[in-house]
Amino acid sequence: MISGELSEKINGKVRMNFKDRTIELSQIESLYPCRVDTVNPYSLMIAPVYVLMKRNEKLVCVKAPLDFFTDEELESLKRYEVVYLPVSVKEVGRFQTAARLHRSFIEPVNDMAARAPFEISHQVMKATAPLWGASLSVEAFFASIYADELCGPLPADRLMQGRETAIVRHEEGILLGGALTFILVQLGWHSLFTLKWIREQVYLRTVEGDDWEHSETDWESIVRDLKRAFEGESVLSIPMLASIDGDWARKLASRIRKLGENSVTQKYESLSLNRTGGFFNEAA
Amino acid sequence: MKQLECIGISNAVSDADLVVHTTISGRSAFGRVADLLCEWSEREHGFQLDSVSGLRMLVQAMLEFSIRGEQQGIPLVEFAAPSSSVIVAIRFISWIECTREDAEKVFTQHWLNSPEAGIFKRILNPEDRIEVRYQPATRLVEWRVVRPLGGVNPEDMGVSFVVMVDSRDEVTSRHEPHRDLGDLPYEDWLQQTYGAANKKVAGSGEVTLEEGETLEEVELARFTVDREISDEESKIVKNVDAAEAEEFEKVKSRALGGDQNPSEEPSDSDRGSRSAEIEALIEEMKAQERTLKRDAWIVNSKATALESLLNRKERMILRLQSRQNSLTQEVAELRAAEMEFKQNNPFKEKAMQMFEALSRAKRENQILEKTIADLKRKENHPAVEDAIADSERVAAQRNLDELNKKLDRATRALEAEKAKSNQLSARALMAEKELAKSTPVIQDLEAKVETVMKTSSQAKKEIETVKQRLVQAEAEKNRVQNELVKAQGQIATLMKRQAS
Known part of the structure; x- marks a missing residue:
């Protein structure tokens, strides 16, 4: 689920409009893997967070920067085991x-x-x-x-x-x-x-x-x-x-x-x- | 009551003057904050030591003042030294609640009666000015001390106290030069002051402590010493005041002609010129009195400070000596224990050796005792010994007889076996002779058997040949019969053909 603030505007400026909401599987090497169980609930995300959709062969953004995961969201992500972040993180x-x-x-x-x-x-x-x-x-x-x-x-x-x-x-x-x-x-x-x-x-x-x-x-x-x-x-x-x-x-x-x-x-x-x-x- | 122009001392200094500031987060840092402020003022502005010392106490007292009561914000200290004065301000959320209207009354009462203000009063110089700025809306209060430097007009002597209340028409200063205390090169200064060997400055800028000393102890000791100095200073000033006042009265009395004969009345002109002289003398004496008072105060405060430091050092030396004594005692005890330990180990080895030697000696002693007993027994009872020897001889003879009997029986058995052997040898010779006689017969019989065997084998071969011939004949017979059958068939065919 991508948070709504991706398209919200503040004072006429799009703030959280980051570039890549989906990333091709071929670019996975350029991402930084992070185990789901190390993510703290309610901590602000420092970058967009992606998960790998194996059937679609794509990485899909599940959390925008400055957003946070709830306990339930983290629980549901556990089956993916790993989430990916841009290397700029x-x-x-x-x-x-x-x-x-x-x-x-x-x-x-x-x-x-x-x-x-x-x-x-x-x-x-x-x-x-x-x-x-x-x-x-x-x-x-x-x-x-x-x-x-x-x-x-x-x-x-x-x-x-x-x-x-x-x-x-x-x-x-x-x-x-x-x-x-x-x-x-x-x-x-x-x-x-x-x-x-x-x-x-x-x-x-x-x-x-x-x-x-x-x-x-x-x-x-x-x-x-x-x-x-x-x-x-x-x-x-x-x-x-x-x-x-x-x-x-x-x-x-x-x-x-x-x-x-x-x-x-x-x-x-x-x-x-x-x-x-x-x-x-x-x-x- | 005056209107407050702004909280913050940057409004009170010129645009070129640097305002140094820091926050206060804990009581344990009071001394170090005050030290650093004074170190900076001394290095940057070259204050004399006495002024700085008094300043440090002042800052420390102000910090103590700020941190009392409830804390809703973080106290802020500001410090500046424009050319003619030193300004120290401490800003915090006041725990004294008052309205805009009664602020002056409440703060003045607080200044007059509270124990916190007592701290200030004991430390302040007579020429200091206290200003209190208050914002009722935020309960933000700023206590500001302004201490003039250099010559002070005698008429201005005496601490002045002013309360100003914020009108909320905020005026912001455009002051630029600000410096956080953390941006000063305090690590270098500390190292220069204390040296690298004694009080080494750690990476964090903390001064390392002597053995057994905690920072709180040092702070407390420093504050106590400061208070002692302050008390001594006030006593000295009072004594100087009293002594000099007495002296002044005497001089004045002399100048006014107290020692002269009252019957000798001076003329008006003499009286006028003398009066002018007296006035000038009085002025001069007053000036001298102020100078003397000041000098005495400085000298005495220096002496008292030095004395206090000396006392502290002596106390420290005593403490160190007692510690050294106790350590020496501990070392001696440890050495004694070590020696005892060293001595105990060889003793054990020696004890073991002695124990073994004793065991050996006991065994040897037993053998010796036995030998001695045997000798004694032999020496004391020969008849018994003879009886024992006779019985032993009888037993030995009996054994010998039995052995001889056994030998006879064995000899006889051996002879019987020899006889049997001779008989068997004879029989063997006879058998050999009979064998020699029968050998040609056997050879003849063997030749006959061989001949029979050869004959029988030839017969067998002939039989086999006959059998083969019979088989061949039978095969020939069958062939002939087949040919006969064929011929008969041909004949029949020919017959049929002929017939047809």
Whole structure:
């Protein structure tokens, strides 16, 4: 079953319109196999997921990027044993690895004193330097994958409800929550509990139709600014931050500019869904 | 009550001034955050040590202040050092609930009476300014301390306290230079400060601790020392105040002519010029008093800090010495145990050897005792020995007789067997002789048998030949008969032909 958001439009742009919904069997060598029992329910998919239809001799997409599997769906897929993902998934995995590293910085180690916030901040920036890449930009999609790995899946019942009742806002909530989490981490918010709570709030309120124009707290004003900025392009970058009139944007821009001087950042290419080898088409 | 222009210190500094910021996520990091802020200010702005030390205590107290009560957000610290002052601000969700109208009253009461504010008061310099900014809608509160650097107008001495409430007409600063504490090269600084040998900086930037020390202990010790220094400073300042006030009164009294004879009244002009001189003297003395007070405070605070550090080091040395003693004792005990162990093992071997030697000795002793007993027995009882020897001789003779009898019986049996053998030999000779006599007869008989055999074989061959001839004859007979039959048939055919 291909999720409905493949053809949904947000602000006139097709977001999840990836290229190949079916793939010929001859191209199976170029795909990355993954065992079904290793897929976590309600975790956001980092790429389109295919299964092999032997009789048709084709690979058919069963899940779009940013969608998730329920327990029942995974149960029904068990007979296939293996699902396939595009090879570009390995590059997206860079965001998941960074999130896992971040978790390890935050979570206290037994019999060791907690790290000072500036130490965590330093380590996090080192870990996220490759994510920004040479062009110093991160697309909201990848930020969402990072946030999902860092904070864990959103509540299952709310995800189901959002997907079934408000598919457009569901996706927008995921992207906004993910981008916000990614930004807060760069701004030194290292309480996992707080980050989880805020991400959930962003998702729930977006699905419920909050336009975020009446923001009060720090993070609410960031969501408001992001929502306005994403009306153009869902990318976090220096030009995007420069267009925002807020303390947080200037602080983040200052940090990212400093990252730009780092040789590690320059070594990596900034990931883009639309570049060659990506799994999305240019927005319509 | 003033209107709040904006929360965040970037509005209070010039566009060129760098604002350093960090978040606070746990109490255990207070000391390190304060240390790093002060290290940065010292390196970037060259503050004197006393100012920095006081600043570190201030930051630490502010952090402590921020983390109390419920936590709905993450406290944020901002720090800037524009040319004329140092500004430290801490922003967090306030646990004090108040409306826009009563905010000033509530926060002033809190400042005057709360134990949290007491922490500030003990650390603040007289010229410091406290500003509280509050957003009732979000309950976001910012406590800001502004400490002037350099000369301060004496009239401005005394901590000032201001509450400002957000009007929600948000004004955002366009300030650009911001720096997260995590982006400072703190690892290099730590290494420069502590050196690689003693307090090595780990990869994460954490300072490794001495043996048995936990980070909490270090933080607590540092905070305790800071408080002690603060207490000492306040005592010293008070003492200096009291002493200098007394001295000042004396000087003033002398200057006013307290020691002069009251009967000698000065003239008006003298009084006027003297009054001016006195005023100038008083001003000068006041200035000197302030300078002295300041110098005394600095010197005393340095001395107290050094003394506290010395005490701490002494305590540490004592602790280390006691630890060393206990370790030495443990080592001695272990060595004793080791020696005992080493000694026990050879003893076991020796014991085994001795045990074997003892066993051997016991066996030899038994043999010797037996020998001695035999000798004694022989020595003490010869008659018994003779009786035993007689009985043995009788038994041996009896055995010999029996053996002789057995030998006789065997000899007789042997002779009988010899006789039988002779008889058999004779019989064999006779048989040989008879055989020699009968041999020609046998040979003749054998020749006859052979002849008979040859004759019979020839007869058999002849019989066979006859039989073959008979078979041939029979075959010939059959052939002839067949030819006869054929001939008869031909004859009959010819007859028929002729007849026809």
